[in-house]
């Protein structure tokens with residue numbers, strides 16, 4: 001009896017496993033700017049299927065493998081990094097992506113021949129697949145993959161478990177996310193029993209930041225503002241601020257400023273507006289206590305989860321900040 005799969009998804013899980021077992025050629029992919037959950041779920045699934053003797057597998061990741069996650073990647077396994085793929089595969093498995101275009105890849109496929117399977121936990125998932133396994137209460141896509149591998153009796157050894165543990169820990173913020181379901185801990189127990197290497201993962205999380213990352217955090221601590229009776233924390237980072245700090249957009253993402261303001265007793269939500277990649281303006285929302293920031297992000301053309309979401313627009317930072325702050329204030333009022 002698998003304790004990680006919600007009963008309403010069990011038949012979908014079985015269909016996916018049958019599809020994998022019956023296919024002659026599989027393509028696995030995930031989203032652009034891959035995080036620990038994307039790389040963990042793709043590499044964990046890949047390694048398990050290879051160990052199960054399933055040979056004909058390819059992986060496509062538009063942005064490749066970030067150096068810091070290379071420790072879970074089978075080093076001799078080559079990745080396809082094209083933005084267009086003429087798919088002759090039986091199956092395309094797209095992991096951890098709320099929309100098909102989050103992959104950054106156009107899969108040119110004959111829908112009669114190539115089945116697209118969407119496996120994800122984002123509440124904003126659009127059910128874009130021919131088969132959709134969307135479990136929005138799952139902590140991570142790695143939790144879902146652990147459940148599927150166990151149900152399928154595919155191998156979960158130390159190597160597979162370390163990959164899946166990476167996404168389980170990073171996406172759940174070390175099991176601290178609100179509303180975390182017991183299944184995240186069942187998955188963790190399964191992976192620890194299999195020998196997952198948590199030491200490397202925690203070292204990566206706790207001691208991996210650069211000086212510029214910490215300078216951005218310092219800027220954030222000195223410059224945030226409070227609104228809505230201190231319930232809303234706001235931080236605006238301009239291009240000129242980053243220049244002065246000798247920092248860039250990557251440093252903003254790695255700095256920890258997105259969650260920082262929720263450390264205050266009365267602060268239930270935060271908005272960080274900053275120069276995004278490719279010249280756009282970006283905004284990240286975080287919340288606790290049930291304030292739905294996904295709705296705000298979706299209203300601004302983005303997406304994500306109820307307590308963590310983001311959006312980007314091709315408008316000046318100040319304009320995006322105005323819109324984001326106004327919508328967040330309304331959201332807080334309505335939740336109160």
Ligand SMILES: [Mn+2]
Pocket residue numbers: 037038096121140141171
């Ligand atoms: Mn994820």
